[in-house]
Amino acid sequence: MILSVWRFSHFFLACISVFFLIGASVSGAILSFSSIEQENRNNQFGDLDSFSVSQLCDSLESKYKETYSIEMKQGLAQVSLLTNDGKAETIYVNPITADQVSPPKKESRLYSLTRIFHRSLLLKKTGRIVVGISSLLLFFIAVTGLALLVRRQGSFVNIFKKISKEDFYTYWHAQLSRFFVLAIVLIALSGVYLSLERFEIVPGEQAPVHSAVQNDLNQFSPIKASDVSLFKNVSLAELESLVFPFSPFPEDGDHFQIKTKDSDVVINQFTGEVISTFNFGFQQKFRVWSYAVHTGKGSISWSVILCMACCSILFFIFSGLQISLKRLKHKKLSTSENSESEFIILVGSENGNTMRFARSIYDLLILNGKSVFLDYLNNYKSQQHEHHLLVITSTYGLGEAPANANKFLKKLHKAKQSAAFDFSVLGFGSRNYPDFCQFAIDVEEALKKHTNATKKTGIGLVNQQSKSDFNSWKQRWCIDNKLSNYSETTENTNTYQQxxxxxxxxAALHPKHTFRLSLRGDPKTEFVSGDLLAIRPVEGEQERLYSIGVGSEGEIILYIKKHFFGVCSQQLSELSESDKIQARIVTNKKFHTPEDYRSLILVSNGTGIAPFIGMAFENKSNAVIDLFWGGKSAEDFQLYEPQLSDLKSSGRIKNVYTVFSENKKDYVQRLISESPDKIIEALSNGASIMICGSIKMGQGVLDEIGVICKKNNLEEIDFYKDNGQIKMDCY
Ligand SMILES: Cc1cc2nc3c(=O)[nH]c(=O)nc-3n(C[C@H](O)[C@H](O)[C@H](O)COP(=O)(O)OP(=O)(O)OC[C@H]3O[C@@H](n4cnc5c(N)ncnc54)[C@H](O)[C@@H]3O)c2cc1C
Ligand SMILES: Cc1cc2nc3c(=O)[nH]c(=O)nc-3n(C[C@H](O)[C@H](O)[C@H](O)COP(=O)(O)O)c2cc1C
Structure with a gap:
């Protein structure tokens, strides 16, 4: 809920200001080049920081008869003076040598027009107001964006930690935002301030105020400007202007008056003493700072950052649009509104297969002229109108809900549904798992208990996406709902790569007919150890998944057990070097190693070791990895031994504990029960335990960890499963 408020605000603010922001960013980027050119010009005669006002006065005294005033402009000194021929002139001089130079070049027309556009969008006063408001909106967009980034990374301190890879636009939107958010906040705030100043809501330039000062009438000989000691300590870079005393007579009360960035000082022309100092206050300094921050004045590197920040705003607008379109496409699963639909289909699906079947039912309802709403189970909302609720969900983990359905039961429990509705449930699962379609069964039980709900069609259970299971239930459901059953629309639209x-x-050389297969794909394809490779051995049949371990050369390593009647494992075992296969990567985020981990416990049996060997290869920082493995025999272990001994000698795995079941029915669970200290230390220090292999082994290991937790007053095991410290991928 909080996330959607931030996301909505970010999106909404961006929508209302998008055109102004595009205009301001493009013009801002162009103007940053003007600032860079300006800075280059400012230092064209050398570093003004290392020359004093006194040196300039000295040069002027030696070259001209009298000087009246100096004003620094674009790295040149504009001087009003009396030449040696007695002519009064205002000329530009090199601030170091005082030689006359040509006046500064007029700003190019492109820059001056761009500046007018940037300040007022060529709309005069209205434009200035719009620009001010857009700056404020930009500030809120940056803040809401930062809030989204913090939520995405888990906490503020994690902002600069690795960002998980998603699609191009989402990844770079997040990646660039963390580098430019501060610059954008500063641009926005300084822009707001400058607008407020333009409308005189905050005070403008501060005028110096000096108390009236009288000269001592007995002093008659003025000193040279180059002898004033204060001028020796003020650099030309700090100087804004210097006005010389016009009259040398004490009764006229004339003085030197020097203005720098920080102060305005009046100096006695006879003694060189400071008579009055006016220090500019915080407000004046803040306005100078705001101007410099907004325009890049005074720093080439900041001007470059401003230019990049302006370009990043353009990228954020474009990528934000792409992300929103994608989200809308994803969200807008249905054509009708939730509140008016006759049929509401809620789906739970981890890898998208169940959604394929749900879509076919959705299409069927549309063909029947019904209004339908399709969404994920986690987005469930109670309804105030009569409808039919169809829940279609798979089961994951060990009888648990898929990620996009894990909040449904809680939400249903809390819902205040006033209108009556009827429901049906269709479960997808696999009979290879002990808790076949358990989550769908739980959902049906919960709905049965709901006061306003009536069951329409009895639960359907589909094994391994079997079309016949699905079709026979669909037939029943169509009859119950008086619908015509149209033909299938469940084609697999996944794309495969070579x-x-x-x-x-x-495989024949291994006692359990297990073999090692290493594959190379398109170098652009991204994957990490723990992801899965999906292979469809027969057209129209279900995909088989294999856990990926990434090898030392970035290749895919699979360990596959050849099943006697197994279609896919048989096919794969018959491959030879250089053969090509079609497959696709399934990102398996829940089974990735934690970021920047310092220790890890890996528990596996049989081929479950595959992702762990890869994770150890990826352990470049030599974090402490303890690997537990259970198999039939020492001979069975030989397939993995060469890789493991390399990993051990290079320090990427600390300990390997093995157990063989052939003699004493000894399993990996025993190793865990005998290592309570390791488990307690890991769980209490926030380290992770990852389990991969057979479901039976996984369950056994969980039981042992549960016992250790109980005995040692740790949290319940579900706590560690929920917070991701215990990760499982069992099959
Ligand atoms: C997340 C995940 C990760 C996985 N990782 C790996 C891995 O790293 N390594 C690995 O080896 N496996 C892994 N698997 C299992 C893999 O996906 C396949 O299920 C396995 O290879 C069997 O597929 P198959 O096509 O060879 O067998 P299938 O054709 O699907 O057969 C399944 C079972 O039925 C039996 N069977 C098939 N036909 C008959 C018949 N006519 N009579 C009697 N019995 C029959 C087979 O012997 C087999 O045991 C993973 C599974 C999941 C879900
Ligand atoms: C890691 C994993 C765990 C699973 N756990 C179960 C389970 O406990 N019970 C079950 O019936 N099916 C289980 N399944 C099978 C899936 O529910 C089934 O393949 C389903 O069709 C997947 O649909 P989906 O891709 O839409 O999520 C599991 C599958 C995987 C890959």
């Missing part, structure tokens, strides 16, 4: 076999071992 992978080349780099090497393969002989």
């Amino acid at each position: 992978f080349e076999v780099l090497s393969i071992t002989d």
